[in-house]
Amino acid sequence: MTTSFKKLIACATMAVVAIAALSSCAQSDPPAPYGPVPTESQMEWQKMEMNMFTHFGPNTFTGREWGLGTEAEDIFNPTGLDCLQWASVAKAAGFKGIIITAKHHDGFCLWPNPESTHTVASSPWKDGKGDVLEELSEACSAEGLKFGVYISPWDRNDPHYGTPAYNDVYVKTLESVHDGRYGKVFEQWFDGANGEGPNGKKQVYDWPRFHETVLRLQPQAIMFSDVGPGCRWVGNESGIAGKTNWSRLDIEGFTPGAGSPPTDTLNQGNAAGKEWVPAETDVSIRPGWFWRESENSKVKSLNDLLGIYYTSVGRNSLLLLNVPPDTTGRLNPVDSARLMEFSAALGSIFKEDYARGAKASASATRGRKFSASNILDGEYDSFWAAPDAVCDATLTFKLKGTKTFNRILIQEYVPLGQRIRSFRIEAVTPEGKWLPIADGTTIGYKRIVLTDDVTTDAVRISVNGFAPPVINAFGLFHDTIYSE
C-alpha cells in the first residue's frame, strides 16, 4: 500500500471518530499545518509572483551565450546605461523584483569585486569607476522593487578555479555583494553549472559554505538552485511548471547541477517531500539569455507570454522572465513594448472577477471563523477550512446572475502547507444538473485552470486533501486574448 493511500484511509477513519464531536462543537483554531511549511521569507517571495531576470555583461557585446572568460575588459562599454529605465519598465510590467547576472560564467563582475581584476573597474565604462549593481539596486528601491543577484559559481576566468582556493574567492565574492552595500538582496541565484576553469579543471563546490555565507549576511534572501534551499529550478527553460506541482521536495543526497534530482522531479516536486522548496520558472523573452541584434525579431509574442504566465504563475510557480538590456545599457524598445502589451493583457483578463458578489457555501466548515465566505473577501490570511479529519469537501459558489468565464483561479492557504492532492470543478446547467468542467491535481499558492467558455450561475469545487483542505481565494475570469 502506498503512503498516500495509507494516509487517505487514516483521514477517513479519523473522520468517523471525529464526527460526533465536530457536529456539536465548532473549532476556532486553524487546522494543524501539514508537512513542511514556507518560511515568512518564502511566503513574501511567493507573493511576488513575477520577477524580471536580466542577463548583462561581456556577452551582450560579443553575442555569445557563454563567454570564454578571456574577453578583454574593454569590451564592456555600454553607451547609455540606464537602470532606472529597466526598473520603471519592470514596475510597469507588473514585476516585483529584478535579478541581475552580477557575474556570469565568463567571470566578469558588474561591480568592482576586490577579488578579481576581470570587472567593471578594468573597463572603459565610466573610466572604470562605474558599478552596475549600485545603479540597479538604487533604481530598484526608487521604483519600490526588490533587488536580487545571480552570481555564477562557474568561473572561466578566475585562475584559482578548479582548486580549493577558488571556494575562498567565491565566498569573498559573495560577501562583497551581500555585505549590505547594495541594501537587502531578496534572492541569490545559484547556477549549478560546473564546467572547466582556465586550468581545465572542474571545481568541487562547497555548497554548505556558500549557503552559510548568504544566510549570515542576508538572512531573508531566498537561495535558488536545483535543490533550493529557498526555491528550486523548475527543470526546463521553456516556462513550463508541472500541471502537478508540489512545493515540497526531497533534497537529501542531491546537489545543484549534475547531482540534482531528475528534471521531472524538479518540474513536479515530491508529493511527500520533506522540505518546502517551491518552483521558480525562469525563461527568456528571447531565444537567448543575452541580448543580440539578430534576435530583436524573435522576441516572444504576447500569446507566448500569456501561455507562459498560465504555465508558471497559474501552476503554483513564480515566473522569472529574462529581459536583457542591449549594448546601450537600456532595455530594447521591442522587449519593453512587448512587456507593456503583456501587462495590459493581464490587466484586462483579470479585471473583472465574475465570482464577485457570489454566495459561497461548503459541505463542511471548521467553524464560523473559517466560513466559505472568507474565500471571497480578498484578504490573503482569511480562509475557509474543513474540520479536523474531513479531507473531502465541496465548495459551492452561487454567482450573482449568469456569467461566462474560461479561467478559474483557486488559491490554497499554503502557510499551512500544501494539502490538496486533487480537485474537480463542476458548473450547473439551467436544468439544475451539475456538469464537470475541469479536474486536476495540485493547487498550491495559486492555480489558474483554463477551460472553454462556460456559462452558468453556479460553480462547485470538490477537493481531496492529505489533510483538511484550506482555501483562501477563488475567482472566475474571461480571457478573450490568449489562444492555446
Ligand code: FUL
Ligand atoms: C543557465 C546558464 O548556463 C545560462 O547561461 C543562463 O544563465 C541560465 C539562466 O542558467 O544555467
